[in-house]
Structure formats: C-alpha cells, structure tokens
Amino acid sequence: MTVKNPGTTPASKIERTPVSTPGGSKVKEEKIVVTVRLRPLNKREQLAKDQVAWECIDEHTIVHKPQTQERATQPASFTFDRVFGPACLTESVYEEGVKNVALSALMGINATIFAYGQTSSGKTYTMRGITDKAVHDIYKHIMNTPGRDFRIRISGLEIYNENVRDLLNSESGRNLKLLDDPEKGTVVEKLVEETANNVQHLRQLISICEAQRQVGETSLNDTSSRSHQIIRLASSETCTKYLCITVTIESIHRESSDCVRSYVASLNFVDLAGSERASQTNADGARLREGCHINLSLMTLTTVIRKLSVGKRSGHIPYRDSKLTRILQHSLGGNARTAIICTLSPALSHAEQSRNTLYFATRAKEVTNNAQVNMVVPDKQLVKHLQKEVARLEAELRTPDPSNEKDWKIQQMEMEIEELRHQRDLAQSQVDELRRKLEDEQQIPQGLKPYESPLPVVKKCLSFSGALSPKLDDGKETNSCNKIRNTMGRQTMRQSSMTPFTLMHEIRKLEQLQEQLGEEANRALEVLQKEVACHKQGNQNAAETIAKLQAEIREMCAIRQTPKEFEVGNVVPVNRSVSANLKEEITRLHSQGNNIADLEEQLENVQKSIDKLVTSLPTDQQSKSESKKKKLLPLASSNGANRHNFIRSPCSPLLTTHQVVGTEIENRAPENGAVTPSETPLVSEKDTPTRSEEGGDTSSKEGTPYRRSSSVNMRKMQKMFQNAAEENVRSIRAYVTELKERVAKLQYQKQLLVCQVLELEANEVAGYDIENDENRTEIQEASPAAWNVIFREQRQQIIELWDVCHVSIIHRTQFYLLFKGDPADQIYMEVELRRLTWLQQHLAELGNASPARFGNEPTISLSSSIRALKREREFLAKRLTTRLTAEERDALYIKWEIPLDGKHRRIQFINRLWTDPHDPKHVQESADIVAKLVGFCESGNLSKEMFELNFVLPSDKRPWLMGWDQISNLLPL
Numbered sequence: 003m004t005v006k007n008p009g010t011t012p013a014s015k016i017e018r019t020p021v022s023t024p025g026g027s028k029v030k031e032e033k034i035v036v037t038v039r040l041r042p043l044n045k046r047e048q049l050a051k052d053q054v055a056w057e058c059i060d061e062h063t064i065v066h067k068p069q070t071q072e073r074a075t076q077p078a079s080f081t082f083d084r085v086f087g088p089a090c091l092t093e094s095v096y097e098e099g100v101k102n103v104a105l106s107a108l109m110g111i112n113a114t115i116f117a118y119g120q121t122s123s124g125k126t127y128t129m130r131g132i133t134d135k136a137v138h139d140i141y142k143h144i145m146n147t148p149g150r151d152f153r154i155r156i157s158g159l160e161i162y163n164e165n166v167r168d169l170l171n172s173e174s175g176r177n178l179k180l181l182d183d184p185e186k187g188t189v190v191e192k193l194v195e196e197t198a199n200n201v202q203h204l205r206q207l208i209s210i211c212e213a214q215r216q217v218g219e220t221s222l223n224d225t226s227s228r229s230h231q232i233i234r235l236a237s238s239e240t241c242t243k244y245l246c247i248t249v250t251i252e253s254i255h256r257e258s259s260d261c262v263r264s265y266v267a268s269l270n271f272v273d274l275a276g277s278e279r280a281s282q283t284n285a286d287g288a289r290l291r292e293g294c295h296i297n298l299s300l301m302t303l304t305t306v307i308r309k310l311s312v313g314k315r316s317g318h319i320p321y322r323d324s325k326l327t328r329i330l331q332h333s334l335g336g337n338a339r340t341a342i343i344c345t346l347s348p349a350l351s352h353a354e355q356s357r358n359t360l361y362f363a364t365r366a367k368e369v370t371n372n373a374q375v376n377m378v379v380p381d382k383q384l385v386k387h388l389q390k391e392v393a394r395l396e397a398e399l400r401t402p403d404p405s406n407e408k409d410w411k412i413q414q415m416e417m418e419i420e421e422l423r424h425q426r427d428l429a430q431s432q433v434d435e436l437r438r439k440l441e442d443e444q445q446i447p448q449g450l451k452p453y454e455s456p457l458p459v460v461k462k463c464l465s466f467s468g469a470l471s472p473k474l475d476d477g478k479e480t481n482s483c484n485k486i487r488n489t490m491g492r493q494t495m496r497q498s499s500m501t502p503f504t505l506m507h508e509i510r511k512l513e514q515l516q517e518q519l520g521e522e523a524n525r526a527l528e529v530l531q532k533e534v535a536c537h538k539q540g541n542q543n544a545a546e547t548i549a550k551l552q553a554e555i556r557e558m559c560a561i562r563q564t565p566k567e568f569e570v571g572n573v574v575p576v577n578r579s580v581s582a583n584l585k586e587e588i589t590r591l592h593s594q595g596n597n598i599a600d601l602e603e604q605l606e607n608v609q610k611s612i613d614k615l616v617t618s619l620p621t622d623q624q625s626k627s628e629s630k631k632k633k634l635l636p637l638a639s640s641n642g643a644n645r646h647n648f649i650r651s652p653c654s655p656l657l658t659t660h661q662v663v664g665t666e667i668e669n670r671a672p673e674n675g676a677v678t679p680s681e682t683p684l685v686s687e688k689d690t691p692t693r694s695e696e697g698g699d700t701s702s703k704e705g706t707p708y709r710r711s712s713s714v715n716m717r718k719m720q721k722m723f724q725n726a727a728e729e730n731v732r733s734i735r736a737y738v739t740e741l742k743e744r745v746a747k748l749q750y751q752k753q754l755l756v757c758q759v760l761e762l763e764a765n766e767v768a769g770y771d772i773e774n775d776e777n778r779t780e781i782q783e784a785s786p787a788a789w790n791v792i793f794r795e796q797r798q799q800i801i802e803l804w805d806v807c808h809v810s811i812i813h814r815t816q817f818y819l820l821f822k823g824d825p826a827d828q829i830y831m832e833v834e835l836r837r838l839t840w841l842q843q844h845l846a847e848l849g850n851a852s853p854a855r856f857g858n859e860p861t862i863s864l865s866s867s868i869r870a871l872k873r874e875r876e877f878l879a880k881r882l883t884t885r886l887t888a889e890e891r892d893a894l895y896i897k898w899e900i901p902l903d904g905k906h907r908r909i910q911f912i913n914r915l916w917t918d919p920h921d922p923k924h925v926q927e928s929a930d931i932v933a934k935l936v937g938f939c940e941s942g943n944l945s946k947e948m949f950e951l952n953f954v955l956p957s958d959k960r961p962w963l964m965g966w967d968q969i970s971n972l973l974p975l
C-alpha cells in the first residue's frame with residue numbers, strides 16, 4: 003500500500019497529461035495557491051489582554067499594525083492569493099481558497115492542501131472544516147455524475163518524532179518504513195488503505211485517523227497537535243461509467259467496457275505540527291525532543307520551499323532530509339496542485355511567529371508545480387485486452403476462419419485439385435495401358451468378323467472425348483453424344499468384348515476427372531477474382547473512411563464546448579459526447595488499420611494461391627516430355643466453356659481480348675466439315691502428331707486432317723493458361739505492391755489523425771480554446787511559395803527536435819534526404835513534426851523515471867534513446883572501414899578536425915555527425931556521410947511512402963521509436 007506518492011499506483015501503467023497544455027505542446031507550470039487565515043483572539047489571549055497585531059485590509063492583503071516600540075524595518079504588508087480575516091468562516095476559506103485545488107482530484111490531478119502555522123493558530127480547526135467540506139463535495143460530484151463509477155479509499159498516517167505511524171492500524175507499530183520505488187516514488191510500507199463505501203463511512207474513517215493522532219499539551223494550546231498528520235484521500239476515475247478513488251491510485255474498470263483507462267489522483271489533507279521554535283513552547287524533556295523532530299521536518303520543509311521558490315534548477319532540493327518532505331515530494335514542485343493555508347494568531351505576543359509564517363507563505367507563493375492528469379491502464383486489464391486482440395488476429399491470420407469462407411474454399415479447392423491431378427495421372431496411365439492393349443488387338447482383326455471388331459466404337463468414343471468442337475457447349479449435343487456413347491457402350495457389351503468395354507469405361511472415367519479438374523480450377527479462379535475485387539473495395543473503403551474521419555475531426559475542432567459540465571480551476575472535463583465521438587472514430591480508425599493489415603495479408607495469400615496453381619501445372623518442358631509419353635493432356639476435357647474462362651482469368655489485365663479470341667480459335671475443331679466430333683479418330687501413340695515450333699497443328703504421319711490432334715491443342719492451351727497465370731501473378735504482384743504503398747500512405751494519414759485527436763483530447767481536458775489557438779496547425783493546401791517557407795521552418799524544427807530527442811541519425815539522414823520540399827511532402831513533414839513534438843513532451847514528462855513497459859516492448863525514454871543512438875553510432879563507426887577507403891577516411895578526419903594520430907578516430911568522427919542542428923552545412927554533410935555509410939541513395943532503395951514502415955535500425959532491428967502506433971495506444975480505446 004502506498005501513501006502516495008501522488009500519481010503512482012501499483013500494477014498499472016500511468017499516463018500523465020499536463021493539466022493545462024493547449025495543443026499538448028508545453029507543460030504548464032502553476033504556482034502553489036497560498037492563502038492566509040487570521041483567527042480571532044482566543045480566550046487565553048483575551049485573558050492575557052493581548053493586543054491584535056494584524057489586520058486584513060482587503061481580500062489579498064494582511065498588514066501589521068505597528069506598535070510604537072517596534073522597529074519599522076520589518077515589512078508591514080503581505081499579499082497573497084486570498085486573505086481571510088477573523089470573521090471569515092471555514093466555509094469561505096474552503097470555497098474561495100482551496101476548493102478548486104481539492105476537487106482537481108476528481109479530474110485525475112493530484113492535490114494537496116497544507117495547513118501551516120504556529121501552535122494554536124488554528125491549523126487543525128481549519129483543516130477539519132476543509133476536509134469535511136471536500137468530502138461533502140466529492141460525494142456530491144459522485145452523485146451528480148451517474149455515468150462514472152468512483153472508488154474512494156483512504157489512508158492516514160502521522161509523522162511523530164520522525165517515525166511514521168499508521169492512523170488506521172494502531173497495531174502496525176510505530177515506524178513504518180519509507181521505500182523508494184523507481185516507478186512510484188516514495189511509498190510507505192504496509193500502510194493500511196480502507197475503501198470508503200459511502201460518505202458516512204469516509205467521515206468515520208477520518209474520525210478514526212483524528213482520534214489516533216498523537217496529541218500533547220503545550221503551554222500555548224491545550225490540545226496541541228504534536229504530529230504532522232496526513233490524511234490522504236485518493237481518487238481515480240475512469241473515463242466511462244465506473245471509477246475508483248483510491249489512496250493507492252488503483253484503477254478498476256468494468257469487464258464489459260472497452261475502455262482500459264481510468265483517471266487516478268490522490269488528495270492529501272496535511273495538518274502540520276506547530277511551526278514555532280521549541281524554546282517558545284517552554285519545552286523540556288520529551289516535549290523538547292518532539293519539538294526538535296517537529297522542527298527538523300518543518301525546517302526541511304522551509305528549506306525545500308525556499309529552494310523551490312528561487313527555481314527548481316537552483317540545485318539540490320533536500321526532500322530526503324525529512325520524512326515529511328520525502329512523502330510530500332510530489333506536492334512540492336511536482337505532479338500535484340497544492341494549496342497552503344497559513345494560519346495566524348492575531349496576538350501581538352505571537353507577532354514574531356506570525357511574521358515567520360508570513361515569510362514562509364511569501365516564499366511558498368513562488369513555488370511552481372507541474373500537475374498532470376493521471377490516467378491509469380491497469381496492467382492486468384491491458385494485458386488481457388492485448389492478449390484477446392492478439393489471439394483474435396492470430397486466429398484470423400493463421401487458422402482458416404469459418405467466417406472467412408473464401409480462404410477456406412481456396413484451400414479446399416487446392417487440395418481437391420491436387421487429388422484430381424493425382425487421379426488424372428492414374429487414369430492417364432491406365433488409358434495408356436489400355437491403348438496399348440487395343441493396339442495389340444488391332445493386330446488380330448483379320449480373323450474377326452467386322453461386327454466383332456471393337457475398334458470403330460472405341461474410336462468414336464475417344465474422338466468424342468478428345469474433340470474440341472465448340473458444339474460441345476450445346477447441351478443437346480452433349481446429351482446426344484452421351485446417348486451415342488451409351489449406345490456404343492451397350493453395343494460393345496453386346497459384342498461381348500470385355501477389353502473394349504473396360505477401355506470405354508476407363509476413358510469415361512478419365513473424361514469425368516478431366517471435366518472436374520477444369521471446373522475446380524475455374525471455381526478457384528473465380529474465388530480469387532472475387533477476393534481481389536473485394537480487397538480493392540476494402541482499400542477504397544479505408545481511404546473513404548479516413549477522408550470522412552478527417553472531415554469529422556475538422557468539424558469537431560470547430561465545436562466550442564459549452565456549457566461545461568464541471569469546472570475545477572483551469573481544468574475542464576472532457577465534453578462527453580465529443581470525447582465519445584473521438585473514441586468511436588479512433589476505434590474505427592484502428593479497425594480500419596487492421597483491415598489494411600488484413601488486406602495485405604490476404605493479398606499475400608492470393609498471391610501464394612496463384613503461385614501454387616501455376617506450379618501445380620506441368621511446365622512447358624514437362625508438357626513436351628509428357629506429351630511424348632501421354633497422348634492426351636490433362637485438360638483435354640470436353641468442358642469447353644470452362645476452358646474458356648480458365649484462360650481468360652479476370653486477374654490478368656494483361657490478357658487481351660485478342661488472346662482470348664485466339665484461344666477460342668485454337669480450341670475450335672477443324673471447320674472443313676469433314677469431321678464431326680464423333681467422327682474424330684482415336685489418336686494412337688503411333689499417330690500422335692509432333693508439335694511444330696509455332697505450336698500449331700501439324701499433320702500426322704499419314705497427313706490426314708483427322709490427325710489434327712486434341713493433344714496438340716491441349717498443349718497449346720495449357721501453355722496459354724500457364725502464360726496467363728504467370729501474367730496474373732505478375733499483375734497481382736504489382737497490385738500488391740501498389741496496395742502496400744497505399745496502405746503506407748494511409749498509415750501516415752492515420753498517424754496524423756491520431757496526433758490530431760490526442761491534441762484535441764488534451765485541449766478538451768484543459769478547456770483550451772481551440773478556435774483561438776494561434777499555434778494550431780492544419781494541413782491545408784499551401785501555395786508553392788508559402789509551402790516553401792513552411793517547409794524550411796518545419797524542417798528546421800524537425801532537425802532541432804531530432805537533436806533534442808536523440809533520434810536515430812540514420813532516420814534523420816533518410817528523412818532529410820527524402821523530403822526536400824515537394825508539395826507532396828506536406829503530410830510527412832507534418833506527421834514527423836507532430837511525432838517529435840509528442841516525443842519531446844513524452845520524454846520531458848518521463849524525466850528520469852524508468853519507462854513503463856507496453857506489452858513486451860519497452861517504451862521510449864531519454865536514456866533508452868541515448869543508448870540506441872550510441873549503438874547506432876558504433877555501428878556506423880564500424881562501417882567506416884568497410885564503406886570508405888583509408889584515404890577517404892583520412893580526408894574526412896582532416897576535414898572534421900579529428901587528429902590523424904588520435905585514438906578511436908572512427909567513433910570520434912561519427913560522434914561529430916548530426917551534432918549541430920543549427921548549421922545547415924553541417925546537417926547536409928552529416929546526412930551525406932551517413933547515407934554513404936548505410937548505402938542510401940535519395941531516390942533509390944525506398945519510396946517515400948514506404949519510408950517509415952520499412953525503417954529499422956540496423957543495429958538492433960527495431961524501429962527507432964518502437965513504432966508510432968504507441969501514440970495511438972495512449973488513446974482511451
């Protein structure tokens with residue numbers, strides 16, 4: 003359990019967004035809110051006839067009423083954010099002084115309210131009232147926000163004699179340890195944290211803390227608080243219906259929700275111990291020791307405030323010198339909104355202490371904090387979400403999805419085609435065998451009566467199967483042929499010759515197989531055709547969606563968000579409807595991105611399918627050799643219509659009508675009318691014509707037109723199919739390449755939109771006036787002259803940001819050399835600039851903290867970027883020897899002033915490249931050298947569109963920024 007370090011939570015990834023960051027470009031610093039409360043003279047002071055030494059002359063100024071004997075050297079007037087006189091109620095102090103700060107916690111911003119002042123000045127009195135009112139307002143807000151689920155948790159601790167004690171667990175013992183967590187900062191070990199069920203429960207828990215607090219008596223206050231008490235409420239809120247408010251900043255979200263992000267924040271109420279000097283309390287013994295410890299913490303607090311007031315860069319800030327400042331480090335110049343109420347006694351007798359308090363308050367006014375909106379993505383939830391997504395994508399890509407029938411069908415068909423091919427070969431060999439037998443029988447017929455000869459029948463049957471007459475398309479013809487065949491079959495049977503019968507049967511079987519094969523192949527091609535058409539459509543849809551989204555985002559930009567739902571200081575909650583729209587759009591955009599990826603993947607599959615189909619066909623060589631052995635080719639089917647489609651594959655734009663016509667002519671039977679299909683003679687091995695060079699019809703040995711063999715046509719047809727299929731593959735490859743480039747371009751557009759949406763969200767959260775933002779940039783068509791100016795400015799900004807963010811110098815080089823100001827470069831320049839701006843901000847926010855991990859990928863941090871750059875420079879240094887000659891290297895060393903006899907000259911030289919973003923010559927020369935070392939040429943190996951997608955560091959094969967998709971992952975999806 004933590005006492006938070008505001009803004010930290012276990013097992014969660016916290017994203018921090020600056021509170022008021024218009025355009026998301028700068029971190030807004032804000033000063034600590036300092037108010038002063040002057041109480042009335044108490045009874046003790048009245049009895050002692052003490053004088054009133056201070057007066058609040060207006061809402062901001064308190065003045066010291068000079069006494070005659072007092073030296074006039076001391077400042078008499080002090081100004082603060084608000085000053086409350088003796089007549090002011092605690093309610094006013096809360097409403098006008100600290101409410102805005104306190105309720106920031108509801109918006110995911112850590113908040114701390116301190117009460118500082120001498121003993122009996124009214125700290126506890128004020129803090130009790132304020133805590134009570136804040137609790138009331140928190141629950142009021144919860145009631146008024148039914149769309150969100152809140153969870154409130156509370157912990158309480160006191161620091162007594164520099165020992166930390168748990169106020170909600172009296173058995174935990176005295177000294178809880180403070181631990182340093184690289185992610186969470188300082189945490190209090192084993193501090194109990196209770197979840198408040200409702201407002202009464204919360205109040206009860208606060209009372210327990212109050213009761214547990216160490217109270218002693220001093221001469222100034224009968225119930226003096228001798229400890230620094232910190233009651234901490236932490237709130238977290240999801241961006242949808244549910245929310246948790248928790249001390250340990252834990253985010254819980256509904257299972258049913260797609261949102262994996264919540265707001266989290268802690269709200270600290272800190273009632274400090276009296277700030278007076280130990281001597282003034284007439285303390286001795288135990289009290290004196292307490293005073294020393296109290297003052298150690300307060301002294302450190304004062305030092306920290308003093309140092310912070312002159313600027314955070316003023317050197318070491320001694321947070322670690324006391325437990326109080328360690329625990330409250332984030333509230334002092336860090337990620338929190340802080341309000342300090344300085345309480346004063348008006349009594350003249352305490353004037354010196356009161357003046358010290360006012361000096362402290364004056365310093366505190368100068369301290370600035372960097373409050374941020376804390377959003378939490380619980381690791382468990384995130385991992386679950388990502389796992390689901392990965393599983394879904396994997397299933398889609400790897401397993402034949404029943405819903406994706408087309409892929410499944412293609413696979414099935416491929417298997418069937420394979421099987422059919424196998425059967426065909428089998429049948430073919432049987433036919434060959436039968437044919438041989440038949441020929442043997444042909445040698446015998448002298449002894450047979452004419453009607454006993456099976457030959458004419460068989461011949462007719464085979465000629466039917468091998469014929470390529472267009473009449474085969476005609477159903478009637480086919481039927482009549484079938485009839486003839488059947489009749490022949492019956493005749494054959496009557497003629498009681500088993501061999502011809504078997505032969506016919508086998509031939510029919512072969513015919514059927516061939517027919518099936520043709521049909522299956524055509525079906526496969528049809529599916530492929532649909533697939534490609536479908537992908538084309540998908541791609542078009544993606545582009546349309548992007549365009550629509552851009553238009554909608556422009557519209558959303560134009561909408562002013564009034565009235566505001568709930569306002570806390572400068573923090574304006576996100577307009578829910580606009581936010582919902584944005585989320586919806588981003589979800590759509592993401593799914594579109596997935597579609598694009600799917601599209602690519604599926605196109606690859608199509609390509610593979612076609613490759614398979616082609617390789618399953620015999621090659622030309624095979625055809626030739628096989629045609630010598632086998633007299634009928636596999637596609638010698640009577641399925642003329644299918645054949646026609648088969649060759650005229652729709653995937654082949656290169657296949658011309660001429661070719662198709664040619665194909666049809668090729669397949670046509672001789673038109674001399676001398677031969678009908680049924681009359682075509684059986685082609686025997688002996689009679690097989692040889693194929694001419696032109697692939698045309700050649701005469702048989704006998705030179706009769708009847709020898710015009712179907713096997714020749716089949717070979718040609720097969721060759722044509724193969725050509726067509728190869729062309730298909732080529733054209734689909736070209737199409738896939740083109741699609742990839744389009745996908746890359748869409749990715750750029752997507753990134754740009756994501757950047758815009760992030761900015762919009764940040765603007766909404768900050769209540770930023772989008773319309774009046776002068777810095778806001780839109781990608782608009784600029785005139786060539788204007789674009790030229792814009793380009794130069796943007797490029798310079800980019801170069802400077804590369805330097806600041808330690809971006810890969812190979813990336814810089816390639817970007818620099820590729821984008822030279824062409825009007826088409828606008829989008830790339832814009833995206834690069836926005837990414838870098840985001841990165842700069844991200845690195846600044848992260849500071850020295852360890853980067854959170856996203857899935858298995860580490861996210862970017864300053865140190866990881868520097869390390870990566872170092873690796874890259876080492877890689878380039880090695881390349882100096884392989885890419886440049888010794889003379890070239892020496893020339894460069896001389897030019898870049900590297901001592902020729904110095905050690906580690908290569909790395910020295912490489913370390914000088916890309917180090918001066920303000921010198922254009924240096925930049926150009928650096929780019930030229932890196933390009934040479936890596937082997938880029940400006941227009942050569944990469945297109946602009948593919949630039950980002952293809953780019954990986956040669957040293958570690960990882961994208962230089964771990965992928966810009968992570969930016970979009972910051973969105974509440």
Ligand SMILES: Nc1ncnc2c1ncn2[C@@H]1O[C@H](COP(=O)(O)OP(=O)(O)OP(=O)(O)O)[C@@H](O)[C@H]1O
Pocket residue numbers: 040041042044088119120121122123124125126127128223225226227228274275276277345
């Ligand atoms: N604004 C006020 N109006 C009326 N009475 C007040 C006011 N502020 C404080 N008191 C009274 O003054 C007394 C001392 O106040 P309190 O205990 O809050 O002081 P403290 O600063 O917390 O002292 P310590 O540091 O010793 O804990 C209390 O009896 C309280 O009721």
